[in-house]
């Protein structure tokens with residue numbers, strides 16, 4: 001059986017007032033794949049995610065999801081179609097409880113609640129909402145904190161909540177923008193464990209700065225530099241690729257130690 005391409009960027013470019021943040025990127029995510037994107041600060045990684053998820057419209061090129069051209073589909077509809085994401089800076093409502101963050105996310109993106117009166121009177125005791133919220137909290141391991149105000153959570157738990165919010169919408173593809181940023185080593189291990197647990201039945205792309213965190217987690221690694229994809233392949237091969245070492249690690253001498 002041939003691999004099914006689930007998400008694709010075709011010649012995608014984004015120019016901000018003369019600055020090319022993403023340049024002619026061709027990218028394919030295979031169904032069931034866990035893939036990584038690395039690159040130095042300003043390489044264009046988050047902009048690329050924003051193009052895939054619809055926060056930005058490409059200056060040129062197309063985004064295709066399940067063979068459908070979604071280049072002009074707004075971000076909320078892409079979520080409903082199964083494109084989930086988390087942000088580089090955790091995006092949760094601090095003033096709400098853990099449970100209410102999930103209820104809000106589910107009602108916001110479930111077509112039934114798109115009618116305003118249904119949205120505002122959404123009931124957390126509704127079995128559909130309840131099952132999804134509880135299921136997502138259990139998956140990420142924060143169910144015991146469901147009644148706590150989100151402002152009191154550790155940054156690691158906020159990350160887990162954000163992932164739970166994405167998972168509660170039953171995505172087919174999950175895009176995680178620097179899920180390890182700001183976390184302790186123990187918290188990073190927990191998120192790695194979580195990604196390994198949820199990857200069954202999902203396709204995942206993870207943005208990260210350091211290749212070492214992705215070596216054992218992803219099947220495919222793409223390296224961005226100045227808006228372009230300069231390498232795509234097995235993570236181990238990225239580490240030994242001459243061009244990657246030159247532009248990403250600034251190395252001239254191949255014998256020098258790799259800074260992972």
Ligand SMILES: Nc1ncnc2c1ncn2[C@@H]1O[C@H](COP(=O)(O)OP(=O)(O)OP(=O)(O)O)[C@@H](O)[C@H]1O
Nearest residue numbers: 016019021039040041042043044045046047048088
């Ligand atoms: N909305 C915007 N308007 C103007 N320039 C932008 C905008 N968003 C990003 N850029 C610029 O595009 C380039 C790529 O930024 P981007 O945030 O995509 O990089 P990144 O690889 O995610 O970096 P980091 O690792 O620091 O998160 C940068 O030069 C950035 O300043």
Ligand SMILES: [Mg+2]
Nearest residue numbers: 045046047088
């Ligand atoms: Mg970024």
